[in-house]
Amino acid sequence: MEAYYKEITDKIQKIAYKLLDEGKVDKIIGFGKGEFTDEVTPVFIVNKENVDKLLFSEKATPFLAKYLLNYKDEKVAITAKPCETRAINSYLSENLLQRENLIIIGINGCRGIEGNTACKECDVRNPVISDYTVGEELSDEEVSSMITNVYEDLENMNPEERNEYFQNEFERCTRCYACREACPVCYCEECFTDSNQPFWLDSSTQLKDTFTFHLMRSIHMAGRCINCGACEMACPENIDVRALSAKMYRAGEEIFDYKPGMDPEQKTLLAEYDVNDQEKGFLD
C-alpha cells in the first residue's frame, strides 16, 4: 500500500481502537478487505481486536454513509470520505440521525476513488463535518487544480444526439436498482417502483420503463444529489447513470448557488423558498 494510504489506514485503526476500547461506540463502519478477494468491501467492527481489518485506499469504492440509517439508535463511528460527510449532513438536516450518537472519522484531502468519474469534478475534498480527521487537508488552490468538466461533451450535444446517447446507455439497464440502493440520498421508505398499491411501473427492461425509472429518480435528485458517483460505481452495466443526477446537481449550483450537504443546518433546496429565487425554465 502506498505510504499516503498506509498512514491514513494506521490512523483510522488507532482511532477505531480507542473508540471501542473506551466504549464510546458499539460499532465502527469502515472499509476493509474481503476474506477471499482483494476488493475493498464494507466492514462492521464491534471488537477492538479486529480494528486491523480497517483500511482506506483509492480502491475504497463502496459508499458507507447510507449504512448509518440502519443504526439510528446505536452509537456508531464511521470512516467517511468528504462526499460521505455531505451525505451525513443531509441526514442530520432531515433529522434522520442524531448527532450525539455518531462519531465521524473524516478523510482529509481525498484524491478520488479509482474508476469514479465524479471524483474528477469534485470540489469538496476535505470533510465538511467530522469528529476526527485523518490525512492531509488539500488547499482550495490544490482542489481547483484537480477539477475537470466530465460532461462537457454531453452538454455540447444537440438534443437528438443526447437522446441517442442516453438511449444507448439505458438500453443496457437491467433494472437491478444498484444505483438506487447505493445512492446515499435515495432513502425513501418506499420507492415508487416498490409500490404495489398502486402499481406504478412494470418490472420490464423495455426502454420506456427503464427511462421512467431513471428520469423519475433524477427528478427526485434535484437539490439532494451530492454528486458522489455512488450510482455509477454500483452499476454493473457501466451505465452513465450519474449524467442525469449530476445535471440536477449543476442546475442547483448554477441557478440557486446551492450545494447540498454542506452544513447540518442547511435546508434542502426544495424545502426552502425565497421570493428572489430565479424562476429559470418556469413559464419562460
Place this chain on the structure above:
Amino acid sequence: MLKVMNEKELKQFIDKLNNDYKVAAPVKKQQGKQEILEYDYIEEFEEIHLEEQPDKSPKEFFLPQNEVLDPEAIAKSNPEENKTIIFGVRSCDIEALRVFDDVFLDDTYVDPYYEKRRDNTIIIGYSCPHREPTCFCDQLGISPHENKLADLYLYKFDDKYWIKSINEDSEKLIKDLADGDEDLFDEKLKNKKDNFGESDFKFNMETPIPEEKAFNAPIWDDIAEKCLGCGVCTYYCPTCFCFNFFFDEDDKENQKYRSWDSCMFSLFTKHASGHNPRETQGQRWRQRLMHKFSYHPQNYGGLSCVGCGRCVKKCPVTLDIREALKSTEEYLKDEGGAVVED
C-alpha cells in the same frame, strides 16, 4: 469421438457451423468506459474470446429478461429451424442448465418457452484455461475441465484444440475433423487437472443444509449487514430464474410478459395487503442462500449454486457468498450438525 485441430482448422470448423446454424460465443463489447465479455451471435471466428470468464452467463438465451408469452406462436414453432450453437461455455454455466432443466422441465409442468429454446440449442463447452479468484465450482462437485451436460467439449492444450463429442447426436458435427489420439489426450488432460489449483474457499457442508437448524439461526442479519438490497447477484447468477408476470400494451394489443425478478427486492414477497413476510434483508439473504443450498437440493437433488463467482465479482459492495457459506458452516458446526468432517 475425439478430434483435434489447429487454430486455422478451428476457424474453418466454426465458420462452417455458422453457415448451418446460428453460433453465439463470448464476444467483447464496449460498455461506456469498460470492455465486457458477453455471449452474442458472431459474424466471424475472430470475434470470439475464450480465455477469460464472460461477465454474463448465457442465461438470457434460455430465459430472456423480458419476453412476451404467446402460446400460439410457441405451439407453431419448429425447434429444428434456426438451431443455435452456444460455443465456448464454461462448465459452471453448463451446470446451470441442469438447475433450469430441474425447474422448467419439471414432470409436473413443462415450460414450453424454455423447452423450445433448450431443444433448439447445442452447447459446445470449453475447458477452463485457468481459475479466476472468485471461482469455486470445484468445491461444489463441478469439474472446471469438462461437463457431461454439454453436447461437445473443446479443450486447448498448447496450440492444439481438441474436441470431444458427449452424445451421439453431436458426433455428426465433428465427424469430418482429424481424429485425435485418446491416450495423448488423456495424458494432457490429466496434466492440466494436476496443475490447475484449487479454490481457497473450502465447502465442507452436508447438503441440503438442514432447514430446521439453519432457518432460525441468528446469522442472517450479520451475513446481510452490508447488503444494499439491489438485484445484481441474482441477475448475474446463471441459476437464478425467478420471474414476474405483467400485462403491457405494445403497438397493437395487450400482451402478457414475463420478466426477471429478484428475491433481494422487498417487492418480491410483498402482499397486496401491504404485509411483507420477508421484512428484512437478512431474511432475503437467507432465502437466496437456502434456496441454492437447501431448498433446491431438497426438491431436485442437486445444488443450485454452480460456483461461478459472478455474484461476488458484480456485487457493488463485494458481499461474498463464500463468506456467507463459511458463517453458516461455522454456526452449524457449533450446533453439531450438517458439516462433513475432513
